[in-house]
Amino acid sequence: MSAVHTPEIGFNTETRERPARRIHITSPFAKSGWINHGFVGAWCPGQALQVTAGGPGHTVANEHGFLLGASEPGAGQRVHARTAGDRLVAFDGYVVDPPLHHRSAPAKITAFWEDRLEKRVNGNFAAAIIDSRGAALTLRTDAFGLTPLYYRVIDELVLFGTSPDYLLLGDETIDRASLLSVLNNGFIVADQTLYDGIHRTPLGGCLTFTGTTLESRRVRFDLKVAGSGEGTFTHRDMDRIQGLFHQAVERCLALDYSEPVMTLTAGLDSRRVLGALLDSGHRPATMTVRIRTDGEDLDATVASRIATRFGLRHTTSELPGPAQYARDDELRCRLVGSETTMHDWSPTLQRLYPDAPAMIFEGFIGDTLQEPLPHWKDTYASPAADLERFAMKLAEEPGPWLARDMLQYSSELAERVRTQLAPYSDRRHITDLAELVTDMRRGIGLGSRFVPPRHLQVRPFFDLDFIQAIFDVDPRIRVQQPVRRLFIERYHPRLAEFDNSPDYVDRKPAPPTRLQRARERACVARAARDLPVRRQYDCLESIVSPRTLTLCALTRVAPAITQRWYWALRPILDTTLQPARSVPVWRIPAV
CATH class of the missing domain: 3.40.50.620 (HUPs)
Incomplete structure (x- = not known):
């Protein structure tokens, strides 16, 4: 069953006489353009699954699983079903041995994932494999997890997708340690997200759920890939x-x-x-x-x-x-x-x-x-010391912009960094690996979200x-x-x-131009639209300091006045207001 746009189509995978789990998804994909990436799905091993879906996308289903993939002419399909629908495969990205990408023939894609669930795979990709007969769901990414894939578990049901916003129910709360990470560093460390209960798949490995109790097993990639240093x-x-x-x-x-x-x-x-x-x-x-x-x-x-x-x-x-x-x-x-x-x-x-x-x-x-950044030159004392220095750097105490209560999350953030990097704790180049699996994986690497789906x-x-x-x-x-x-x-x-190649040592950003200041003022005004009309900022009050709360209120009525604090206010407003801006994707009745 597939369609570029399906206003309201039901996919009933109930084939046996047992209570069916009924859920609804409103497609997070647009008909075309940037908001049209990857895939989203659900898996329910204990019951037959009945899903209704509204909106654009391509769908496949079997008795216990459902996949919805972005669909755009020329972009290829992200979700596939093997003969008789006994195995479902979602695949986005590429692998190089053998050459395979999301526009490859469906039979080639499903055959590739027959026996490679836990083997070394070279490429940049996210994949989800639902095996109805084996009652298993496997979530798999490239070795360093650069291609995003997320999941959440709700009442014996696993939801997964290539964006955390594809897993929203509308009642999400903010993970405060992740929020602190974004505000401190510009990205989230470890495998948490801004939303409590939604996680990124483990770093560079394979996560498999089996049985009606959703037992999970994690297989980490061969650490030889990380080099010896x-x-x-x-x-x-x-x-x-x-x-x-x-x-x-x-x-x-x-x-x-x-x-x-x-x-x-x-x-x-x-x-x-x-x-x-x-x-x-x-x-x-x-x-x-x-x-x-x-x-x-x-x-x-x-x-x-x-x-x-x-x-x-x-x-x-x-x-x-x-x-x-x-x-x-x-x-x-x-x-x-x-x-x-x-x-x-x-x-x-x-x-x-x-x-x-x-x-x-x-x-x-x-x-x-290839070449560590200059501010690391005082590192490489010992792996343990370097890891601790890196953890504390990412978990700096919140500044005057945030509420004092946010201080308690600094230690939690540092512990998340230590836990994620523990497998590499004996590597001399632990700092390099840490930068790769934090800044690059959770920040820079997300630039792929802006690439239209027809491209690779x-x-x-x-x-x-x-x-x-x-x-x-x-x-x-x-x-x-x-x-x-x-x-x-x-x-x-x-x-x-060619001379004048920028170097991190010498390169200094140019001062903001008049045009850039006008751009910033327009962004502040945009953010102000989403602020509550009254000062009953339940979320903001527990996150930011009284001074920042006052500036947020002032931003709504006079954004030009608060522009000088743009660099601090913008990330605060973007992250704290994100849950309110986001549209629920799933509707799941209580069991």
Whole structure:
């Protein structure tokens, strides 16, 4: 049963005489565009499942399971049923061995997941497999969990989906430790979400539910993938690592999704991806967003020069005016507002993508894998000391903007970090791994939510063979040497010729321009629309300080006055108001 749009269709999987569990889902997907990502589903092993669904999407079902996937012409289906519907498979993303992506033939996708539920799989993906005969649900992501997948358990029923907002019932409460994490760091640590009871699937592993009691079993990926942190960095090592990176790019190209397209910045990571594509005989179209209009703007300037030098078709886009910028920020909140405060410029970038399905190479999140950021240079004392320092850094006590009661969640937040990173606690490069599974996994990696579903975003820096090789290198070597530049100079000297490449040590953000201040003022005004009319801020009162509460009230009547505190007020308003903004997806009658 499938349809691009189904106003109200029932899917009755009751085949035996037993009480059926009746639930309803209002599709979270739009007919097209960004709000049309991934999949959502339900599994109920103890009873036959009867689901009614309203809204767009493609559906499959068996006796105990139901899947609804985003559906858009040219985007492929995210959910599939094997013959007779005895096994359901939801799959979003790609794997490289063998080449497989969400637009592949359904038979190929379902066959792939026959025997790979707990095996090493190289790629970036989220998958859910419902086996009716085995009475099991398996949730599976890539090795470092970069592709999001979430779940919640309600009365012997498991709901799961590629966004926490796909699992909402309308009665959610805020997880205060996660809220503190977003406000401190811009992302959520560990496997919690902003909503109590909704969790992200465990880091880089396999989560399987079995039986009517929903017993769960977690299988973590082979820790060898995380590297040893004890290796050398000779010219021979560089040749081997470069060969593995070139192999990673070739594996992505072998997906045969389309001709490659890539976002190009002044950074060395995107240059390295470009160099590998050029070596493979491809000439990708490139694109860049100009972040600052008067001030330092190295990304757009240098990227344009690189594209001109190599004769590549290149597009540079300016950030939009205040009104559109505020609408983009509202879109950003809908897509990632409950998870991170990042990705201000992502809607602008994604509007540059072609109309036809495209394979988009991303290189901007490869930094940490090759060269630690400068503020880590006092680390690598010992794995235990580095882990503790990292945990305390992410769990800093709340500042004057938050209520004193929020202080109690700092220790809980630090413990979540320690627990998640415990399997790596003997690795010399624990700080590098920690940055990967926190900032990159829960913040930067969510940029994929802005990629229209007809496209495929690929990340060669996260090929498992390459990532293991680069993480095998002693992190102290990677601190002492400019590893990223050494690779560019040795293997792509023409790309190393461009000066003014931004470096985290020297790069200082330009002061806000008048236009940027107008954009910020428009965003504050947008946030003010969602504030309660009266000062009975039940949620806000328990989270923010009296001073902040006053500023929130003032924002509603005079947003221009509170603009100077935009940097502090915006994340507070976005996160605390997110549950109220979100629309319930599921309706589940009491048992």
